[in-house]
Structures are given as structure tokens and as C-alpha cells.
Amino acid sequence: MTQLDLAPQTADGRVVFDDLEIGEIAVDLDDQEPEDVIEWALETFGDRIAIVTALQEDGMAVLDMAVRIKPDVRVITVDTGRLPQETYQFIEEVRAHYPKTQWDVLFPEAAEVESMVARRGVNLFQNSVEERMLCCQIRKVRPLVKSLQGLDGWFTGLRRDQWASRAAIKKVELDHDHEGIVKVNALADWEGDEVKAYIEENGVPVHPLYAKGYTSFGCAPCTRAIEPGENERAGRWWWETGAPKECGIHCPIETGSFEHEAEAIF
Numbered sequence: 001m002t003q004l005d006l007a008p009q010t011a012d013g014r015v016v017f018d019d020l021e022i023g024e025i026a027v028d029l030d031d032q033e034p035e036d037v038i039e040w041a042l043e044t045f046g047d048r049i050a051i052v053t054a055l056q057e058d059g060m061a062v063l064d065m066a067v068r069i070k071p072d073v074r075v076i077t078v079d080t081g082r083l084p085q086e087t088y089q090f091i092e093e094v095r096a097h098y099p100k101t102q103w104d105v106l107f108p109e110a111a112e113v114e115s116m117v118a119r120r121g122v123n124l125f126q127n128s129v130e131e132r133m134l135c136c137q138i139r140k141v142r143p144l145v146k147s148l149q150g151l152d153g154w155f156t157g158l159r160r161d162q163w164a165s166r167a168a169i170k171k172v173e174l175d176h177d178h179e180g181i182v183k184v185n186a187l188a189d190w191e192g193d194e195v196k197a198y199i200e201e202n203g204v205p206v207h208p209l210y211a212k213g214y215t216s217f218g219c220a221p222c223t224r225a226i227e228p229g230e231n232e233r234a235g236r237w238w239w240e241t242g243a244p245k246e247c248g249i250h251c252p253i254e255t256g257s258f259e260h261e262a263e264a265i266f
């Protein structure tokens with residue numbers, strides 16, 4: 001028996017690991033292919049794990065690999081209320097392409113959005129980095145965090161080469177920001193070209209905004225196409241300088257005095 005055979009079950013049916021166990025499993029999985037990592041996770045967690053994706057190429061590659069192992073794999077995405085029309089169309093295309101997948105399209109709490117907008121306006125993200133992060137917290141991070149509370153693991157499309165904040169991710173790690181569930185970054189050691197090659201070779205659906213020069217996307221007002229030579233995440237919140245190109249779901253972000261405002265809203 002190796003560490004990969006470990007799957008401790010708690011009394012309420014949850015599958016949990018401690019830091020030592022998941023650290024040893026991460027070592028065992030580090031040189032394995034993404035499909036092998038995904039297979040381990042699906043066999044270990046079953047329906048207690050879901051793919052969380054904004055439908056970019058990385059997440060789509062993970063989804064395609066997972067469907068080949070578990071056609072009814074769970075998929076979670078967030079409708080922040082500010083998505084581009086292309087994303088809504090693409091959600092339908094992807095659901096039709098993988099008809100057995102189980103989808104949760106999450107929405108932010110209406111009362112929280114209403115309170116935030118009443119205080120700060122609909123386009124508060126233009127005012128400051130802190131207000132942008134507040135908007136991301138309420139429209140995106142909060143609904144996801146609530147959803148993750150019902151899971152023991154989640155798949156991401158994160159890669160180490162995407163941005164400095166992601167350089168040290170493991171293929172599996174305990175997510176202490178989300179109650180210690182297991183975060184599975186099966187593509188951690190892939191580069192963008194490898195993802196594109198997988199997408200092409202396997203006929204994976206591609207979000208239509210890639211054809212317009214976008215390389216990473218979320219909400220319509222906060223994403224633009226990139227210029228030649230720019231980092232693939234350069235089109236996210238492009239007007240900000242010195243701020244992490246993160247919404248806060250993958251790395252907790254301090255929003256300074258807005259922490260208190262967020263708590264008041266919540």
C-alpha cells in the first residue's frame with residue numbers, strides 16, 4: 001500500500017487528509033501525468049469533488065480529462081452577473097458537449113450585491129484596488145466559498161507558470177483557506193503550449209473570446225485582449241499596477257479597510 005491508497009473517511013462520509021498525508025501524496029503524484037492525478041482524485045473523492053472553472057482552456061482540459069474517467073463529474077462556475085455574453089453561450093455549448101456532467105452555476109447573494117452597489121456604485125472596481133477586490137469577494141469568492149463547504153476537494157486549472165502567486169503550487173495540497181479540503185492542480189507543471197496541444201488533439205470546446213485575443217477572462221468590464229508579448233493574465237484588471245491578478249479565491253487578499261465594509265455587507 002502506498003500513500004496514494006490512503007483515503008481516510010470520517011463518520012459523516014467525508015474524505016479528509018491531514019498535512020502529512022497530503023504532503024506525501026503530493027510527492028508521489030508530482031511526476032505523474034494530469035490524467036493520473038485526476039484519476040486518483042476522482043477515485044478518492046467521487047462526488048465529493050468538483051471542477052471549479054471559468055471555462056478557460058486550462059479548466060476545459062481538466063474537464064475533458066475528468067469526463068473520460070467520470071462522465072458525470074461535477075462542474076462549478078460562477079455567474080457574477082457581469083460575464084460577457086460569449087461566456088453564457090459557451091456554458092451551453094460545453095454542457096451540450098459533455099451531456100452527463102452535473103453543473104452548478106452559482107450566483108452571488110442578491111442582498112450582498114445590492115448593499116455593495118448602493119454604497120459604492122455598480123462600477124466600484126474602477127475606484128481602487130480595494131474596491132475591485134471587494135467586488136470580486138461579493139460577486140465571485142463568496143458564492144464559491146459557500147459551495148466549497150459542501151465538498152472534500154476541488155479541481156482547478158492552475159499552472160505554476162501563469163503568475164508569480166502560483167509558482168509554488170503542488171499538484172495536490174490542503175486548502176487551508178477553505179476548511180482544509182484538497183485542492184487538485186493537475187496541470188501544475190504544464191505550460192500553456194501543452195494545454196493548447198491537448199485541446200487541439202482532443203477536440204475540446206474553446207471559449208470564443210480566445211479568437212478575439214483574450215487569454216484569460218472573467219467579467220466583461222475587467223478583462224481585455226492582451227498585446228503581443230504580454231503575460232497571459234495581463235488582460236485581467238489591466239489598469240491596476242502592483243496588485244495581484246487574483247480575485248481572491250486562490251490566494252486570500254487583504255482589502256484593508258474594506259474588510260470591515262465587506263463584513264458589514266455580509
Ligand code: SF4
Pocket residue numbers: 080082125132133135136137139140218219221222247
Ligand atoms: Fe467585480 Fe470585476 Fe471582480 Fe467581476 S472581475 S467580480 S466585475 S471586480
